[in-house]
Amino acid sequence: MTELRHAISGTPPRPIRSPIDKIALLAAPGLLYLAVLYAIPLLLLLLQSFRSEDGGITLDAYTSFFAESYNLEVLLRTLRVAFLTTLLSLAIAYPTAIAMNRAKGVWLTVFLVAMVLPMSLGVVVKAFAWSILFRSNGALNQTMEFIGLIDAPIRMLFTETALVVGAANVFLPFMVLPIYAVLRQQDEALQHAAASLGAGPIFRFFNVSLPLTLPGIVAGAAFVFSMSISMYVIPSLIVGETQQTLPMLIARSFLYLRNEQLGSTISAILLIIAIVVVLSSSFLAARLGAKE
Amino acid sequence: MRAIAPSSVESAVPYMNEESRDARYLEVVMVRKSFRGTTVMDEMNFRMARGELVSLLGPSGCGKTTLLRIIAGLMPADEGEIVLGPRNITNLPAHKRNISVVFQNYALFPHLTVGENVGFGLKARGHAKSEIESPVRDALRLVRMESYMDKPIAGLSGGQQQRIAVARALVVRPDLLLLDEPFSALDRKLRETMQVELKSLLRDSGITAVFVTHDQEEALGVSDRIAVMNAGRIEQFADPSTLYARPATPFVMDFVGLSLRLNGTATEKADGACDVGTSHGSVRTPIALRKGEGAVIGVRPELVRAFPSGEAPALEAGRNRVEVVLEDVMVLGSKTMLHGRCDEPDRLVCELPGIKAGFARGQKVVFDWAIEDTLAYGAAA
Numbered sequence: 001m002t003e004l005r006h007a008i009s010g011t012p013p014r015p016i017r018s019p020i021d022k023i024a025l026l027a028a029p030g031l032l033y034l035a036v037l038y039a040i041p042l043l044l045l046l047l048q049s050f051r052s053e054d055g056g057i058t059l060d061a062y063t064s065f066f067a068e069s070y071n072l073e074v075l076l077r078t079l080r081v082a083f084l085t086t087l088l089s090l091a092i093a094y095p096t097a098i099a100m101n102r103a104k105g106v107w108l109t110v111f112l113v114a115m116v117l118p119m120s121l122g123v124v125v126k127a128f129a130w131s132i133l134f135r136s137n138g139a140l141n142q143t144m145e146f147i148g149l150i151d152a153p154i155r156m157l158f159t160e161t162a163l164v165v166g167a168a169n170v171f172l173p174f175m176v177l178p179i180y181a182v183l184r185q186q187d188e189a190l191q192h193a194a195a196s197l198g199a200g201p202i203f204r205f206f207n208v209s210l211p212l213t214l215p216g217i218v219a220g221a222a223f224v225f226s227m228s229i230s231m232y233v234i235p236s237l238i239v240g241e242t243q244q245t246l247p248m249l250i251a252r253s254f255l256y257l258r259n260e261q262l263g264s265t266i267s268a269i270l271l272i273i274a275i276v277v278v279l280s281s282s283f284l285a286a287r288l289g290a291k292e
Numbered sequence: 293m294r295a296i297a298p299s300s301v302e303s304a305v306p307y308m309n310e311e312s313r314d315a316r317y318l319e320v321v322m323v324r325k326s327f328r329g330t331t332v333m334d335e336m337n338f339r340m341a342r343g344e345l346v347s348l349l350g351p352s353g354c355g356k357t358t359l360l361r362i363i364a365g366l367m368p369a370d371e372g373e374i375v376l377g378p379r380n381i382t383n384l385p386a387h388k389r390n391i392s393v394v395f396q397n398y399a400l401f402p403h404l405t406v407g408e409n410v411g412f413g414l415k416a417r418g419h420a421k422s423e424i425e426s427p428v429r430d431a432l433r434l435v436r437m438e439s440y441m442d443k444p445i446a447g448l449s450g451g452q453q454q455r456i457a458v459a460r461a462l463v464v465r466p467d468l469l470l471l472d473e474p475f476s477a478l479d480r481k482l483r484e485t486m487q488v489e490l491k492s493l494l495r496d497s498g499i500t501a502v503f504v505t506h507d508q509e510e511a512l513g514v515s516d517r518i519a520v521m522n523a524g525r526i527e528q529f530a531d532p533s534t535l536y537a538r539p540a541t542p543f544v545m546d547f548v549g550l551s552l553r554l555n556g557t558a559t560e561k562a563d564g565a566c567d568v569g570t571s572h573g574s575v576r577t578p579i580a581l582r583k584g585e586g587a588v589i590g591v592r593p594e595l596v597r598a599f600p601s602g603e604a605p606a607l608e609a610g611r612n613r614v615e616v617v618l619e620d621v622m623v624l625g626s627k628t629m630l631h632g633r634c635d636e637p638d639r640l641v642c643e644l645p646g647i648k649a650g651f652a653r654g655q656k657v658v659f660d661w662a663i664e665d666t667l668a669y670g671a672a673a
Binding site for chain 1: 364392397401
């Protein structure tokens with residue numbers, strides 16, 4: 001009867017009030033998953049870094065970490081590598097994203113496959129392939145020596161440069177895709193409007209294209225930077241023990257030194273850096289996008 | 293001649309004088325354009341005077357937007373030349389042409405404020421910040437948006453966005469203003485207001501402007517002259533009244549305004565006139581057509597009179613008459629439209645002023661109009 005009445009009067013039945021939006025419940029599995037596998041274990045790890053030997057709370061672990069110059073060197077290297085990796089990825093990704101945005105049909109597919117396919121290969125395979133190319137008696141050195149560009153083989157593996165180049169290669173898609181996504185949304189008429197108002201290519205780039213792609217750049221940079229500071233496999237394979245980074249130091253603390261407090265202390269430092277990067281980038285992205 | 297004051301342009305549009313340099317202010321000469329082997333524009337020639345407002349009118353795909361883009365430099369022509377004032381701009385990139393464009397969706401920069409949008413062109417031309425503020429303020433005052441100077445673009449209504457787009461285009465003092473379907477994104481009421489507003493604004497600034505539109509009412513209302521385009525060609529280039537009263541081709545007749553239209557065959561010649569046999573009887577035309585030739589005749593519906601059969605007076609000399617069965621009677625307030633029963637592509641329509649009673653669907657009526665008002669086209673047209 002009621003349904004009939006609603007059908008006649010045209011007013012929908014009044015929804016029953018519920019304190020919880022039912023749609024919001026869809027987030028529950030994800031939240032639960034994150035809590036059990038991310039938040040809780042991490043919290044336990046953090047707590048461990050503050051525990052003193054007698055069971056109290058102390059910052060000793062942190063002060064002793066920063067007192068060691070070797071640790072600072074590793075921290076600095078980690079940040080430097082992450083920064084340079086982000087910069088290199090951006091330098092390669094930006095023009096790539098522009099080209100992808102111009103590409104149509106088959107070419108766009110080629111670009112997307114080229115972007116995704118290497119990800120399925122895995123870092124290990126890549127790293128060994130690189131070593132064939134870059135090692136002292138590798139293909140690149142032999143070719144350069146043959147042409148006469150160099151007299152003796154150049155050391156390319158086990159250097160910071162190699163690490164940056166390798167990391168950028170692995171993380172490149174995470175820079176390209178956010179920038180591409182932003183570019184795709186951009187109205188081509190904006191470029192035409194700028195041109196018809198007398199703006200040449202360089203002025204257009206700095207005053208239209210760049211500001212409008214900044215949110216994509218910030219997102220991509222946040223991805224690549226946070227992945228770069230926490231990468232373990234890539235530096236292990238490319239530079240090995242000679243040039244440690246924070247994640248390698250963490251692994252060594254847990255696996256070899258059996259020093260769980262040191263490990264969790266470095267983890268906490270890494271986490272803080274990551275949080276700062278993610279928060280400041282989302283703040284930046286929100287500010288840049290504010291006028292849109 | 294070059295330093296002509298903007299206010300004097302309006303009164304003396306000199307396009308009738310072919311010798312004047314201002315009469316050939318913008319010239320499009322023998323422009324050709326094809327996309328992937330399909331020719332969309334062949335030997336396009338187009339010329340307009342300084343201070344004129346010209347519309348490119350045509351259905352979608354007729355090449356009007358292509359022509360606008362070629363003039364603006366946003367798309368290269370395959371062949372041909374574009375001359376603007378004393379400059380041959382054929383090979384100049386868009387940003388060196390000094391031609392502003394108002395785009396269909398306005399293309400305002402979402403990351404800039406209203407004031408920054410309007411000042412963009414001046415900044416791009418290398419003006420210092422201090423030199424930009426006052427012209428920007430003037431331009432915004434012109435479009436009554438001065439108080440929006442520091443507001444973001446988001447949240448502006450369609451009409452406001454259009455005003456900003458126009459201010460942004462005019463503030464750089466362009467040699468030519470192009471408008472690509474500038475009203476199509478606005479609802480009907482607002483569109484009419486903006487048309488009046490923009491027309492007087494363009495007149496006051498003395499600018500030379502080209503509108504691209506598919507809306508014939510808009511073209512008739514806004515422009516000095518209209519180029520009706522079809523399939524990459526200009527079918528007729530004339531002022532609105534000529535275009536309406538004397539359309540050069542059946543396409544123009546059908547595209548600009550409504551008309552009664554009958555297809556038939558020219559039968560008989562008589563003193564420069566001619567009879568055309570149609571499925572609704574014989575119609576006399578004021579011009580001669582070749583005997584046996586297929587022909588299209590038309591007449592504007594407001595020039596047609598209607599009488600219920602039987603009440604019709606005797607046929608006067610110099611008039612045409614067809615008998616029709618009414619298919620529909622539409623009372624539209626300011627006018628009443630009578631539609632007669634016929635087969636495509638024939639069309640039988642009569643427009644009577646005001647609300648007219650006494651006509652009903654299925655009724656037999658007589659449509660009656662002057663021979664001199666009859667438009668006639670041979671197969672060649």
